[in-house]
Amino acid sequence: MTDPLILGIETSCDETGVAVLEGFTVRSFVLASQIEEHARFGGVVPEVAARAHVEAIRPLVHQAVTGAGIHPDQLDAIAATRGPGLIGALMVGYAFGKSLAWTLGKPFYGIDHMEGHLYAPRLEYAAYEPPAIVLLASGGHSEIIHVRAWGDYSTLGTTIDDAAGEAFDKLARFMGLGYPGGPVIDAEAEDGNPDAVRFPRALRDRPFDFSFSGLKTSVVTYLEKAKKEGTLPSRPDVAASIQEAIVDALVEKTFNAVDETGVTAVGGGGGVLANRRLRTRLQEEADRRGIDLFIPSVRMCTDNGAMIAAVAIDRMNNGGAPDGWALDVDPGMRLGS
Numbered sequence: 159m160t161d162p163l164i165l166g167i168e169t170s171c172d173e174t175g176v177a178v179l180e181g182f183t184v185r186s187f188v189l190a191s192q193i194e195e196h197a198r199f200g201g202v203v204p205e206v207a208a209r210a211h212v213e214a215i216r217p218l219v220h221q222a223v224t225g226a227g228i229h230p231d232q233l234d235a236i237a238a239t240r241g242p243g244l245i246g247a248l249m250v251g252y253a254f255g256k257s258l259a260w261t262l263g264k265p266f267y268g269i270d271h272m273e274g275h276l277y278a279p280r281l282e283y284a285a286y287e288p289p290a291i292v293l294l295a296s297g298g299h300s301e302i303i304h305v306r307a308w309g310d311y312s313t314l315g316t317t318i319d320d321a322a323g324e325a326f327d328k329l330a331r332f333m334g335l336g337y338p339g340g341p342v343i344d345a346e347a348e349d350g351n352p353d354a355v356r357f358p359r360a361l362r363d364r365p366f367d368f369s370f371s372g373l374k375t376s377v378v379t380y381l382e383k384a385k386k387e388g389t390l391p392s393r394p395d396v397a398a399s400i401q402e403a404i405v406d407a408l409v410e411k412t413f414n415a416v417d418e419t420g421v422t423a424v425g426g427g428g429g430v431l432a433n434r435r436l437r438t439r440l441q442e443e444a445d446r447r448g449i450d451l452f453i454p455s456v457r458m459c460t461d462n463g464a465m466i467a468a469v470a471i472d473r474m475n476n477g478g479a480p481d482g483w484a485l486d487v488d489p490g491m492r493l494g495s
């Protein structure tokens with residue numbers, strides 16, 4: 159049997175991502191980022207996002223199909239993100255994908271965005287297999303998932319308030335560093351001392367859960383006080399110290415879950431996994447324990463169409479039913495539901 163050719167579309171937030179996969183091999187990968195459009199508002203504006211997806215989707219799908227060197231008729235299926243995400247943004251990719259599938263007479267699969275992040279390492283590591291603990295950290299989610307088998311997940315931990323990416327974004331905005339906050343703090347922290355300021359680590363008594371809203375309060379309080387007292391550390395030192403507090407929590411709780419379950423593989427996905435300090439710290443901890451770590455390249459960590467197509471391939475190969483034509487997006491979709 160030849161590997162299926164699948165078109166994957168991702169439009170849940172602020173990136174229009176389209177890709178063609180042949181099995182788990184990436185044949186084409188295109189992305190249109192809306193960062194510039196949202197930057198002047200300091201965050202993603204849902205209406206602006208939906209509008210930008212409408213403008214980007216047709217040329218990007220065309221680019222992905224021609225870039226893969228195929229004719230649309232050769233596709234075996236089409237997949238698009240069904241949720242979770244911004245409703246208007248989701249509807250653009252989902253409706254476009256469904257219409258294209260209908261026109262071509264191909265099956266259509268609506269995919270869980272977080273399952274996409276969970277699958278992304280499969281596109282780069284043949285050895286990435288369950289059982290595994292997977293850290294998913296993005297702008298809207300911070301979760302620790304126990305993957306018992308593909309399609310069989312339990313959520314061990316989650317955030318009780320802000321997501322890790324949200325913490326980066328809010329703190330960067332407070333510091334006047336710009337948007338999105340993760341990459342700017344990552345860059346600013348490069349020359350900073352992570353031990354310059356010891357910000358509190360929350361929820362030490364809950365082994366798998368996160369809380370980041372207290373960090374925000376303590377950074378704000380600390381900076382205001384230091385400014386008054388004339389003891390303000392350098393911006394790189396503050397950025398590195400904030401980053402260290404977030405990374406500490408993510409690393410500690412991920413490996414608490416490894417200890418609890420006894421797995422020997424750790425995966426990761428979501429925009430925050432692009433963070434260089436987090437990647438280094440996860441690798442150090444994995445090496446120390448002899449655990450295999452599967453963190454994809456930066457372009458596969460952030461939102462993209464390839465990860466969406468990857469989930470659809472398994473669903474198709476396992477005889478999973480395509481989405482019915484009457485089905486719609488599900489902005490509140492939960493992994494495993």
Ligand code: KG4
Nearest residue numbers: 296297323340341344429430432433460461
């Ligand atoms: O997965 P993603 O691209 O979109 C969502 O599904 O939310 O994640 C976006 C989030 C943003 O909060 C962004 O600040 C964060 O990922 N991010 C980072 C880095 N690159 C992106 N956070 C920390 N360090 C980075 N290098």
Ligand code: ZN
Nearest residue numbers: 296428429461
């Ligand atoms: Zn995402």
